[in-house]
Amino acid sequence: MHEIRIANDLSEIVLEVASNEKLSVVSRVNITFGEMVQIVPEIFDFAFREAVRGSIASEAVVNFEIIKIKLKCRECGNVFNLNGSRFACQECNSSDLEIIAGKEMFVKSIEGE
Numbered sequence: 001m002h003e004i005r006i007a008n009d010l011s012e013i014v015l016e017v018a019s020n021e022k023l024s025v026v027s028r029v030n031i032t033f034g035e036m037v038q039i040v041p042e043i044f045d046f047a048f049r050e051a052v053r054g055s056i057a058s059e060a061v062v063n064f065e066i067i068k069i070k071l072k073c074r075e076c077g078n079v080f081n082l083n084g085s086r087f088a089c090q091e092c093n094s095s096d097l098e099i100i101a102g103k104e105m106f107v108k109s110i111e112g113e
C-alpha cells in the first residue's frame with residue numbers, strides 16, 4: 001500500500017504550500033496522478049486524512065485527476081494511449097516504447113483562505 005507513503009509526502013507539500021500562502025484553512029486539495037502510479041483513491045483519501053489530522057487541512061476535500069498512460073514508439077515515433085494491456089506500438093508493433101505520460105504524482109493546487 002504505497003498510498004500511505006505518498007499521502008504522507010503529499011500532505012507535507014500541502015501544508016508547506018498552505019503555510020507559504022498564509023492560509024488559515026485548506027478547503028480543497030487537487031492532486032494529479034498518472035495511471036501508472038496505481039493509486040486506489042479510497043485508500044489514498046483515508047491515508048491522507050490520517051496524515052493531515054489535527055492540521056489546517058484536516059477538513060479538506062481531496063480531488064483526483066488521473067492522467068492516462070501515453071507511450072511513444074522509439075521505432076516509428078508514434079504517440080498513443082495505452083490500450084488495454086497490450087504493450088506494443090499500434091503502428092509498427094514494436095515494443096521499444098517510452099512512457100511519456102502516466103507516471104505523474106503531484107499536488108496540482110490547493111484552495112483555502
Ligand SMILES: [Zn+2]
Binds near residue numbers: 076077089094
Ligand atoms: Zn511504432
